[in-house]
Amino acid sequence: MVRQSPTLPPPILLVEDTISLQIVYRAILESAGHTVTVAANAAEARAHFQEHGPAVVLLDLVLPDRDGLELMQEFLALAPETGFIAITANNSADRAVEAMRAGAHDYLVKPIDEARLLDAVRNALAEKRPRRAAPPVHVPDRGSAPVETSGFIGSSESMRRIHGTIGSVARSMATVFITGESGTGKELCALAVHAHSARAQGPFIALNCGAIPQDLLESEVFGHMKGSFTGAISDKPGAAAAADGGTLFLDEICEMAPALQTKLLRFLQTSTVQPVGATRPRKVNVRIVCATNRDPLEAVRRGQFREDLYYRLYVVPIHMPPLRERGEDVIEIAEAALIRFAEEEGRRFQGLSPEVQAQLMRLPWPGNVRQLLNVIRNVVVLNPGGLVTPEMLPPGLTLDEAAEPQDAEEGVTADGLPLDGLVGLSLAEAERRLIEATLARHGGSIPRAARVLEVSPSTLYRKLDGWKARAG
CATH class of the missing domain: 1.10.246 (Serum Albumin; Chain A, Domain 1)
Incomplete structure (x- = not known):
């Protein structure tokens, strides 16, 4: 495959069978300084792809001679580093979601907004820059608060699948939707996605949608201007603007009020934020990761969560399994937490006794990883050190009581x-x-x-x- 000289702008291949749209999209891209080649069908696209080796491909999923999704998968097998942006009609959002799961970097819905088109291309090109080795999960700095990483340890089959998914999706701009019971490590999963992406040097902003009163949530997400409402004594940027260049993690997303869901959908479509009281929107470059401990599809059926927002967010789902289903991950997490907490408290522990390991494996852990970490911290704080025995475990943590709460x-x-x-x-x-x-x-x-x-x-x-x- 021929690659252009690195001194030239990275080429873009536009695959679109409608002539009028070819002209419009090409004019927008070339006015922004991009080199563009155009194909009207799969055969032409294959020839241009082999000749020019484009950095980014804008691909209509409906072509006259072949399925666009199949063509994308063929090209990705030849050049996995290529950034694909799927183009779809407004009534075929499911196809766009399918394309994202198959490896597309982003998708655009016709009619395409000019700014949205240029943003998608810019983001895809940015992801192609040389990347350093992926940092560990705890790298993102969110201030002085320590980031607990023990909960994302585990070699069970379910955790290996999750690590594999994170490795595949981190390089893209696809939104990640994390589900799982409370305490399973959903925020740690979001941190891992951020840390393994090209945005790792950018901010990681976490916002719990269920912990903020609904009348203040819009201000927390999008910000506000001084004097825009009672108590707004100064300008506030909001979480979306604070995450510019990085990742915005929206936890408990299904608790968001319907009115704010509409504004979040617009934000996802336009990549702009407009603080409360502001007259002009502001452009931001943010990757969205969200999470919930509810069944999001059930929330859609109940009318509590917008269906179009669900399909816009639910591109790459990751389900964090409960601790009781993770087998010996319980021991791995407990041992890692023991080392960490002992270092923090200045204690010396020799590990977990076989009896303690057996008991930890049998417990149902309704509070999942969070509960297990609390148990190990209790052991470290209340005991001088040595081998952890059953007597050191907190009172009430017995099989009988756990079995019949x-x-x-x-x-x-x-x-x-x-x-x-x-x-x-x-x-x-x-x-x-x-x-x-x-x-x-x-x-x-x-x-x-x-x-x-x-x-x-x-x-x-x-x-x-x-x-x-x-x-x-």
Whole structure:
């Protein structure tokens, strides 16, 4: 395959069978300084691809002589470093998603916005720059807060598949949708995607959509201008602008209000943000990774999550399995956490005894990796060192109690909620008991408890913060 001289602009191959669109797209690209060759069908595209070795291919998925997706896969087998941008009609979003999963860098929906077209090409070209070796998961610096990495350790088959997916998707601009129970390491997975991408030197901004009151969430995501609402005493850039050049991680995405979902969809389509109170939008270059511990498709069926936003985000799904399904990963995570926490506390531990390993393997871990890390930290903090024995494990971590959590407290139903114990309490205290019991029943997951109680997760966060403040 012939490659052009490195002194020339990287060539772009445009594969589009509609003549009028060829003219429009070519004019836009050439006015931006790009070298463009045009093909009207698969046969011409193959000839140009072999002759010019384009850096980026803009490919209409519907061609007169061949399926565009098959053509892309053929070209990727010849030159895996090529950046493909799929072009699709508005009524064939599923094909675009299929193309992204097959290796496309991005996709454009007709009619194509000029700025969106140039952004997609620029991002695809940027991903082709020489890249250094992928850093470890903990490389992204998010300030002084330490990043716990033990939860992303594991050699189980499920974790090997996840690491393989991350390696494949990290180089692209495709959005990644991470699902899994609370405490399974979804944010660590997002960090791994960021750390293995060409954006690793850029910011990693995490935002929990369920922890922020809905009336403030738009400001947190897109920012606001001074004086735009009561309490806006200064300009605030927002998470999307703060993540410019890096990755924006939206956790608990299914808790986002419908009105904000519409604005997020526009942001994904235009790559622009408009802070509350601003008169002009601002262009940003952000890669989106999102996560939820709910079933996103079920949220769509219930009308709680926009279907078009779901298909725009759900391009590369990654499911983080619960710890109980990860076999000996439990021991690997526990041993790594023991070393880390012992170093932090200045203790010397010799490892886990066989009895402790056997017990950790048998426990159901409703709180997943987060619960396991808390158990190991408890061991390190409360013991001077040596070999970790069963006696060092925190009280209550027994097989009997773990197997039947519904019987752990007298007066609690099979669903973990109090019965007669509420009688005689004030309404505020009864509410607190009910919320705490529901949280305990669902492993501390606020979104799950919120669904059971039929309230917003932000309501529970506010109540918990209020109780902590009064207790302090």
